[in-house]
Amino acid sequence: xxxxxxxxxxxxxxxxxxxxxxxxxxSQLQERSDWKYAEQIAFLKEEHGFSQAHxxxxxxxxxxxxxxxxFGSLNDYLKSAxxxxxKTVHAIFDAIQKKHPKLELVIAWNQPMLKLGTEYVFxxxxxxxxILLAPWGKDALARVAEGLDxxxxxxxxxxxxxxxxxxxxxxxxxxxxxxxEVK
Numbered sequence: 001x002x003x004x005x006x007x008x009x010x011x012x013x014x015x016x017x018x019x020x021x022x023x024x025x026x027s028q029l030q031e032r033s034d035w036k037y038a039e040q041i042a043f044l045k046e047e048h049g050f051s052q053a054h055x056x057x058x059x060x061x062x063x064x065x066x067x068x069x070x071f072g073s074l075n076d077y078l079k080s081a082x083x084x085x086x087k088t089v090h091a092i093f094d095a096i097q098k099k100h101p102k103l104e105l106v107i108a109w110n111q112p113m114l115k116l117g118t119e120y121v122f123x124x125x126x127x128x129x130x131i132l133l134a135p136w137g138k139d140a141l142a143r144v145a146e147g148l149d150x151x152x153x154x155x156x157x158x159x160x161x162x163x164x165x166x167x168x169x170x171x172x173x174x175x176x177x178x179x180x181e182v183k
Contacts, residue, residue, distance in 0.1 A: 010057035018048060022058070029062040037063070071107045081126050085162040088131060089124065095168035096122060096175055103175070114175070119182040122175055131164065132157040135174035137181050144173055 011022045018025070025044070032040055040059045044050035050058075071077040074093070078086045089112070096114060097103055103114040103121055111134075113123035123134040134157050135141065141153060147170055152159040 007057045007061040010054055014050075014054050014058065017054070018050070025058050026062055029058060033062070071110055073107065074105060074112050077107060077110075077112055078126070082162070085126050085131065088160075088162055088164050088166065089126060091166045092124065092131075092133070092164075092171065095166050096171050099168070099172045100175055100179070116179065116182065119178075121178045121182075122171070126162075130159045130161055132159055133171075133174075135178060137174075137178040140174050140177045143177055144170065147173070 014025065015021055028043075029040055032043060035043070037059060040062075041052070041055045044055035044058065045052065074089070078089060081089070093105060093112070093114070097105070100114075100121075103116055106113055106115055108115075108120065108123070111123055111125050114121045120136045122136060125132045125134070132154075141148070141156070141158070145153075148158065
């Protein structure tokens with residue numbers, strides 16, 4: 001599996017698995033350049049046995065996207081968000097980093113994440129009407145369940161409104177649980 005955000009990082013694995021140079025597959029897609037994304041993906045997956053990741057890397061590369069990275073920073077990520085969402089997101093990360101200053105704020109999977117070394121600890125994603133908090137850890141949500149009354153809790157995330165009054169105690173408890181796992 002490719003470890004880089006560079007789509008070309010998939011090319012050696014594609015060549016090895018499918019026995020053709022990448023130029024062959026690019027040529028195949030160029031012949032179908034008038035096809036929609038989904039049709040090109042289906043062509044590679046259904047007719048040639050490509051995985052979704054390999055098909056996506058090739059199709060997107062042929063469409064001129066050579067990287068999966070969309071954001072370089074938190075402010076970049078928040079560029080299209082409204083002022084209230086920006087304020088809340090910054091307050092969330094500030095509350096966590098105040099208590100855990102060694103956590104590094106990075107963009108991973110095109111979302112802001114906090115990590116310690118190579119381990120992800122906490123992330124979030126913004127949406128039009130809410131923010132999804134994504135604590136990392138096997139059972140972090142279950143372990144703080146009693147403090148989640150009033151929140152919409154999904155399988156691995158907690159949904160909060162964009163104008164959420166940040167609950168630093170809850171956030172830091174989630175982070176503490178994850179840090180205990182990675183030590």
